[in-house]
Amino acid sequence: MARISQVVFIVLMFTSPAVAVAGPAEDANAAVDRWSAAFNSNDPETIAKNYCPDAILLGTVSPVMSEGTQAIIKYFTPTKGTGNKNAIDERRTITIDDNAVEVTGFYTFTRMVEGKAVPGPSRFTMLVTKRGSEWCIAHHHSSPHVLPKN
Template sequence: MRRFWLAVSALSIALMGAFPTLAAAAPADEANAVVDAWVARYSANDRDGVVALYAPDAILLGTTSPVISEGTEQIRTYFDELPGSGRSNRITDRRTRVLSPDAVLSTGFYAFARAAEGNVPRPSRFSMLLVRRDGRWLILHHHSSPYSAVRR
């Protein structure tokens, strides 16, 4: 019986080495769930919920901010200064890279729209570095910037 379990263990290790994306699927999925929660909370105008997704020492380069927001209070201030309800956001394209079992990079494009601005989509780029701390995935670094027409 011991030989059987040794063989199963050896096979498992060999398969994980042969298919590294299988080993990385869980961190990517878990981290992207935080990005999806960010989109949902932002769209629901849940500022406290959005801020709770950031690590206490996170850095935010916000789409509409001329300053770097660092730490919980500055990030809260950034979101408090955004226009009120009637906002929405949706991810239009995303790429994910697992950097380690506890660090994931999520990048892509999203589109913001605000009722006060006629719900005209404002396409933007984003990158979020997510880290797992004490078993919880948090945003450590978030950069968001508008993009203009396609280069020729």
């Protein structure tokens, strides 16, 4: 009976789905995806929760640096309830170490202007860091994406 139990155990071990352990790059990209989903909520407080408390944001449409939670909430306040959206189009990931990852790429903001969706292609760089057991955005730079001329 013990031999049958061992065989069953071994068979179950080899046929069970493997548990995947995410690394820093996957965790940082998940944090960037959470930020995008939070942006789509159009709630400044929800968006700000994705940033580290001492984060610096160089926003796409801001002439100043937004430093810290309250400044980031203030930056996103004009988007509250607007229906604006964000979609990440392309990204690259550079793992600096187990606690810091840079994610850079292109995304498109869709802003509602007089009831019409207006796309705003932009580019971004985010430094995502692990603080304790959580990943948050420590630095975020965003600017309009100049599209190639045809």
